[in-house]
Structures are given as C-alpha cells and as structure tokens.
Amino acid sequence: MPAPSSSPLLVLRSYLGPLKWAVLTLALLLLTGTGLNLYLPQILGRFVDNAKLGAGADIALLSRLAFLYIALAVGVQLMMAAATYVGARVGWTATNRLRADLTAHLLSLDMREHKERTPGEMIERIDGDVTALSNFFSQFAVRVFGAALLLLGAIVMFYRINAFVGLGITVFVVVTLSMMNRVREAGVEPTRLEREASARLFGYVEERLAGLDDVRALGAGQHHLRGFLKVQREFFGRSIESWKKRSMVWQFSMGLFVAGYVGILSASVGLYAAGAISLGTAFLLFQYMSMIEEPIDQLTQQLQDLQKAGASLVRVGELLALKTNLPEGTHELPAGGLDLAFRDVNFTYEPENPQARAVLQNIDFQLPAGQTVGLLGRTGSGKTTLTRLVSRLYDPTTGSVTLGGVDTRHVTLRSLRQRVAVVTQDVQLFQATVRDNLTFFDHAVPDQRVAAALLEVGLGGWLDSLPDGVKTPLAAGSLSAGQAQLLAFARVMLQDPSLIILDEPSSRLDPATEAQLTQAMQRLLQGRTAIVIAHRLETVARADHILVLGAGRVLEYGARDELARNPRSHYAALLHAGKEELEEVLA
Known part of the structure; x- marks a missing residue:
C-alpha cells in the first residue's frame, strides 16, 4: 500500500504507475487509431474530387478508395474497441487496489476515527467515491487522451490545407477549452458537497436500519421518516446544484460550436469560390471540423466525470491522509502464556x-x-x-x-x-457458511479443524443436524443467542489465542443454555489468561x-x-x- 497522501496526483501515480505496460499498450492503440482516423477524410476528399468528374471519373480508383476507406474505418473501430477494453482493465485494476488499500487503511485507524463516522458513511466513502473513480479511470484515458490526440491531429491537418484557416481553428480551440476549463472548475466544489451529502444519507439509513426494532417498538417511525426526508432533501438539493454547474460545460460547448461551424463553412465557401481549394478539399475542411467537434464534445462529457472524479480523489486523499493514533510496533509477543x-x-x-x-x-x-x-x-x-x-x-x-x-x-x-x-455479547454472524463464519473466510483452515472446534464447545449435535455440515449456509436469525455465543467460542478455539x-x-441466556455455555467457557479458558466482564x-x-x-x-x-x-x-x-x-x- 502506498504511503497515505492527500494529493490527488500522488494517488493517481501510486495506482496507475504499476500498470505502465498496460498504459503503454493503451497509448499505442490510441495513437494508431487516431492516425488512421485522421487519414480517412483524405480518402473522402480524393473520392469527392474524382467523383466530380462525372463520366470521366476513374471507376477503378473510386472502387479502391471506397474499399480502403471501409477497411480502415473497420480497423479504427477495432482499435478503439481494444483501447476501450484495455482502458477498462487499467481502470478497474487500479481502483480495485485502491478500494482494498482504502479499506485496510480505515481498519487500521483507532476507534476515535470510527466513532466520528457511521458505518454507512464509511461504505459510501469506500465504495461510492471509488466507484466514481473506476468509471473515470476506465473511460477517461481512452476518451480524453484519444480525443486530445485527434484534436491535435485535426489542427495539424488544417494547417496543411491552409495556414490562415489553421490559425483561426487554433484560436477557436484555445478559447473553447479555456472557457470550458473555467466552467469546469466551478463544478468541483458543488460535486464534493454532493458526495458528502450522499455519505450523510447512507449513514442515516444505516443507523436507522440497525435500530429498526427499537424504532418500531417506540413508535418513532414518523420522527425518523421526517429526519430521512430532511437528509434526502439536502442530498437532492446538492445534486441539482452540482448538476447545474456541470451542465454549464455542455451549454458553453454547444454555443461555441454553432459559431465554429458557421466560420468554417464561410471559409470553405469563400476559398472554393476564389478557386483556392477544390470541392474535395472544401469537404475535407468540413470533415476535419467535425473531428474538432467530436474530441471537444468528448472532453465536454468527460469533464463532467472529471469533476466527480476530482471531488472523489480529494475525499479519497483525505481518508488516506488520516493517521492512526496507534503507531505500528516492531516487537512480537513472546511464545507461550502471557501475563x-x-x-x-x-x-x-x-x-x-x-x-x-x-x-x-x-x-x-x-x-x-x-x-x-x-x-x-x-x-x-x-x-x-x-x-x-x-x-x-x-x-x-x-x-x-x-x-x-x-x-x-x-x-x-x-x-x-x-x-x-x-x-x-453481540456476536456478529455473516450471511455465509458455518465454516466461513468461524474462519472469517480463511480457506486455508481445514474443515476437520472447524468441525473439531464445534465439537469442543458442545455443538456436535447441532453440526450433525446440518445438511451440508460445516459448508451449510447460516440463514439470518436461524441461531439462538446461546448458539451464537458458542459459535463465537469456536472461533476463538480456531484462533488459539494466549x-x-x-x-x-451469559447475560441473555436461560439457565439450561447458560450451563452449557459455562462448560464450553471452562474448556475455552483452560491454560489461557482471561478477563471476564461480569454482571x-x-x-x-x-x-x-x-x-x-x-x-x-x-x-x-x-x-x-x-x-x-x-x-x-x-x-x-x-x-x-x-x-x-x-x-x-x-x-
């Protein structure tokens, strides 16, 4: 796990760095696909110029151009599909590592941090924020990096056709991107507030579900429903506000491209009327303008995801920067009994x-x-x-x-x-098999050891009644309080602590079950140091x-x-x- 850092750039580097070969493969696919994509309008331009000749057109040449165009167009699509696949693998691999490291980091924090946040908020911070990043990682590299290459290539093509048109397009692109970037920055903070409101909503729901029996018994349903509507209203308001800020990017883009298309069509008509370019070249200018629009449109869409990802990166960085008040020691406990x-x-x-x-x-x-x-x-x-x-x-x-x-x-x-x-007293059981509940999903523990631990605490008869033995799934609410405590004892037997x-x-048990638990407790504590809190x-x-x-x-x-x-x-x-x-x- 990388050293915790609040810097979003360091977080990105830490998790994308180990995937450099996949990233290089992705870059190669994008470069090749972009190069072919830029060449396709050249074929169309030659096709239009030859087709304009009418009866004098070279049919064989037109056929070859058409076949070449189709073949290269299919090739571009295949490369873009491959780039999308590689990009998705890079994104999900990086964010799965981040999710695992973030979970491990939060579990390593002392109880002070956990008391300040509800479990629902923790889940939203780990899963919600990182899921936003996984969508960003899996698409951003392909779409944004590919769009940037296509945009740069299209500008170069404009300069090759006409330097003045190329200069005008350069100014247009710089102004468009500059304005979009300013609008994008306005959406980062509202998006961060939206994510925080979402975390509070998840935390509120989790707490009420955990205390559902008390809420029902005390008739407090209406009170908690009003509280839910309050946090839901806050989340809704934050969501609308952040959506409005992010949608400004798209609105600016649409308005600017209306002006851009009017300008390039006017330039094409003027140059063609003056005899400076052919009809095919005029068509070529229009095609390259669409190539300018396509990557900027991609950037427009991805910048909204970038706003979400930027807010998530900041929040993830804040979590990774939290430091525990329990610094790691360097010594091992001595073997044998512990005083x-x-x-x-x-x-x-x-x-x-x-x-x-x-x-x-x-x-x-x-x-x-x-x-x-x-x-x-x-x-x-x-x-x-x-x-x-x-x-x-x-x-x-x-x-x-x-x-x-x-x-x-x-x-x-x-x-x-x-x-x-x-x-x-409150034994936590999972929706899983008996062995997974005892071993905490450690597949290295043999079934025989699990069964032996159950026999040791007096659950041999219960084990024999299970249809699949230790591999039987535990249904929710299927165990009594005494059986749950005995299962907790069996967990400890497997761990074999000092x-x-x-x-x-035994605080919630009937006398008969308490007697069984007392016997199991005597076997559990034999030869071990123990602290027993008693009421x-x-x-x-x-x-x-x-x-x-x-x-x-x-x-x-x-x-x-x-x-x-x-x-x-x-x-x-x-x-x-x-x-x-x-x-x-x-x-």
Missing part, C-alpha cells in the same frame, strides 16, 4: 483536552499467565474501556499496559490480534482473581477466595447481597 500488567494507567477519550474527564485513573494490577480475572463494576465504571486497552483499540494516555512483559505499544498489531481474542476477553457471555457473580464463580472498578478506579483487586472470606471486601458484600439487589447494584 498481563497495568502500570499506573490513566486514560481519557480526549487526550488533547486537559479538562476532559479521565475514564480510567491510576489503574495498577498484574494478572499471572494462565489465570482468569473477573471484572466487576457498575455501568460506566470503565470495565469495557479497560479491556479495549488490552486489545489495543486505544492506547493509555499515561502509564503502560504490558503483555508477556512487552508494552502493547511496541507490539505489532498483527501479533497482538493473533494472540488476543475478544468475545462480545489471552481471551469475554464481555458477559452476574455466577459468571466469575471460578475466576482466580476479582477486580472491582468504581468511577474508573480500582476499588479492589485480589484472589477471589481471599476476597470472598474478607467480610469488608466489596466482593464479599456482593456475595451476601440478595439476588434482586445484586442485579440492581451491578446494573
């Missing part, structure tokens, strides 16, 4: 704001390798934030988090992601240590058995509390 240590860790979500509230304050504890800590605390006490520092979705504001004695900021993200696994973070895996004490009944958080501080940390025997400990108080009161305290 975990927090050393005087403080954390705020707004480190640049000195007045921002600290979410975690002076967190200091050590968890030996292969042992489990149960993490307790009220909502908002900092439990989830603490685990996010372990998995390095954020870095500490001050202090350090170490795994196996290595500061997480010095560890490569690839090594960290391989050795640290997270299982959340440290596991569980975010209350119910049953979840951490077998934990080695208990860590109680309150308002971002460690209220208590120690061996579970010792804390349970200490009547003054927070943990002992929770154990003696009534079940209903306990759930209220921990809610």
Whole structure:
C-alpha cells in the first residue's frame, strides 16, 4: 500500500504507475487509431474530387478508395474497441487496489476515527467515491487522451490545407477549452458537497436500519421518516446544484460550436469560390471540423466525470491522509502464556483536552499467565474501556499496559490480534457458511479443524443436524443467542489465542443454555489468561482473581477466595447481597 497522501496526483501515480505496460499498450492503440482516423477524410476528399468528374471519373480508383476507406474505418473501430477494453482493465485494476488499500487503511485507524463516522458513511466513502473513480479511470484515458490526440491531429491537418484557416481553428480551440476549463472548475466544489451529502444519507439509513426494532417498538417511525426526508432533501438539493454547474460545460460547448461551424463553412465557401481549394478539399475542411467537434464534445462529457472524479480523489486523499493514533510496533509477543500488567494507567477519550474527564485513573494490577480475572463494576465504571486497552483499540494516555512483559505499544498489531481474542455479547454472524463464519473466510483452515472446534464447545449435535455440515449456509436469525455465543467460542478455539476477553457471555441466556455455555467457557479458558466482564457473580464463580472498578478506579483487586472470606471486601458484600439487589447494584 502506498504511503497515505492527500494529493490527488500522488494517488493517481501510486495506482496507475504499476500498470505502465498496460498504459503503454493503451497509448499505442490510441495513437494508431487516431492516425488512421485522421487519414480517412483524405480518402473522402480524393473520392469527392474524382467523383466530380462525372463520366470521366476513374471507376477503378473510386472502387479502391471506397474499399480502403471501409477497411480502415473497420480497423479504427477495432482499435478503439481494444483501447476501450484495455482502458477498462487499467481502470478497474487500479481502483480495485485502491478500494482494498482504502479499506485496510480505515481498519487500521483507532476507534476515535470510527466513532466520528457511521458505518454507512464509511461504505459510501469506500465504495461510492471509488466507484466514481473506476468509471473515470476506465473511460477517461481512452476518451480524453484519444480525443486530445485527434484534436491535435485535426489542427495539424488544417494547417496543411491552409495556414490562415489553421490559425483561426487554433484560436477557436484555445478559447473553447479555456472557457470550458473555467466552467469546469466551478463544478468541483458543488460535486464534493454532493458526495458528502450522499455519505450523510447512507449513514442515516444505516443507523436507522440497525435500530429498526427499537424504532418500531417506540413508535418513532414518523420522527425518523421526517429526519430521512430532511437528509434526502439536502442530498437532492446538492445534486441539482452540482448538476447545474456541470451542465454549464455542455451549454458553453454547444454555443461555441454553432459559431465554429458557421466560420468554417464561410471559409470553405469563400476559398472554393476564389478557386483556392477544390470541392474535395472544401469537404475535407468540413470533415476535419467535425473531428474538432467530436474530441471537444468528448472532453465536454468527460469533464463532467472529471469533476466527480476530482471531488472523489480529494475525499479519497483525505481518508488516506488520516493517521492512526496507534503507531505500528516492531516487537512480537513472546511464545507461550502471557501475563498481563497495568502500570499506573490513566486514560481519557480526549487526550488533547486537559479538562476532559479521565475514564480510567491510576489503574495498577498484574494478572499471572494462565489465570482468569473477573471484572466487576457498575455501568460506566470503565470495565469495557479497560479491556479495549488490552486489545489495543486505544492506547493509555499515561502509564503502560504490558503483555508477556512487552508494552502493547511496541507490539505489532498483527501479533497482538493473533494472540488476543475478544468475545462480545453481540456476536456478529455473516450471511455465509458455518465454516466461513468461524474462519472469517480463511480457506486455508481445514474443515476437520472447524468441525473439531464445534465439537469442543458442545455443538456436535447441532453440526450433525446440518445438511451440508460445516459448508451449510447460516440463514439470518436461524441461531439462538446461546448458539451464537458458542459459535463465537469456536472461533476463538480456531484462533488459539494466549489471552481471551469475554464481555458477559451469559447475560441473555436461560439457565439450561447458560450451563452449557459455562462448560464450553471452562474448556475455552483452560491454560489461557482471561478477563471476564461480569454482571452476574455466577459468571466469575471460578475466576482466580476479582477486580472491582468504581468511577474508573480500582476499588479492589485480589484472589477471589481471599476476597470472598474478607467480610469488608466489596466482593464479599456482593456475595451476601440478595439476588434482586445484586442485579440492581451491578446494573
């Protein structure tokens, strides 16, 4: 992946540079096709001059000219078709690489960037903007570069016929292109605003679809519909405004060419009447004028795409220029079990704001390798934030988090992601097969390993009931909450990490399913370091240590058995509390 840059030209060079041989082939096809296209009117001019002789015309010569014209015209069309094909391959290859690199770059950013943008906006930025570029890349080189060659060649032909006509055409082309360029620039900013309005629209729709159950349950459909109409109205207004600005290019072009054709016809008639040119040459001038119109017309159409592509290039460049607050480390985590240590860790979500509230304050504890800590605390006490520092979705504001004695900021993200696994309450399942859901589409993992992981977490009977085994597609909503959690455990089994973070895996389950999940959890955690966020004490009944958080501080940390025997400990108080009161305290 190229170094991120906000420069559109650097983005273009980075993705078109590796395709230089295809670009050279495209240039050769365009040069040859353009040369033949410029020669065709010469054949027509000779044909007209000979045909004018009437009965004295050379029929054999006319036949040869007609045959040559048809053959070359077919050849030009074949070359233009080949150039279109090569141009499309160049465009799609370049933008597919850009789309993949842009996705990887966004995934590498820390959570601060992702919290500022909705998933729908991200999708529009990656797919919408890059699709606009793919259309631009696949057509612009063929049409615009080819049009520029044809335009230059036609001007040269005018000079060969008559220097004064050539000079007039040169002035006409320069004025036309200059005015079109000025009009084009006026459309870039409205087009950029249109793309941003489109991203907001996609983001709004995605958020409402994600919360559709809540919207329906609360009867908020009309409210959200009014909000949708508001963002849709903004997008519509931006679209109309940008279309008006872009259409000015076409309007200017039409008006200028009316004057251009009047001028070239007047010059042709005057030169023919004066005997300075033949009828065939007069016809030739008209043909070359149409060759002037055709490439400028192509430029007119493509400049509108260029406006869209220019806005998309700027937005893509802005995304590539975003820098993560999680710089890549250089160390690998040591093999074997991993101990975990927090050393005087403080954390705020707004480190640049000195007045921002600290979410975690002076967190200091050590968890030996292969042992489990149960993490307790009220909502908002900092439990989830603490685990996010372990998995390095954020870095500490001050202090350090170490795994196996290595500061997480010095560890490569690839090594960290391989050795640290997270299982959340909300398990994300894909519209894909069972094996793809477990392996995240890694085809190198054998089916036998996938099946073994399912057996390990107690889903052997469920697997036997599937018609195609691990290759059975998972239908949306076909799994219970317990089955989804067990599938998440099987994912972790396949990954075989050294440290596991569980975010209350049994909070939404019935007692029977919870018992099955508890057994699977014991097998999953065996021999591994683990952090278990709990809202119910049953979840951490077998934990080695208990860590109680309150308002971002460690209220208590120690061996579970010792804390349970200490009547003054927070943990002992929770154990003696009534079940209903306990759930209220921990809610």
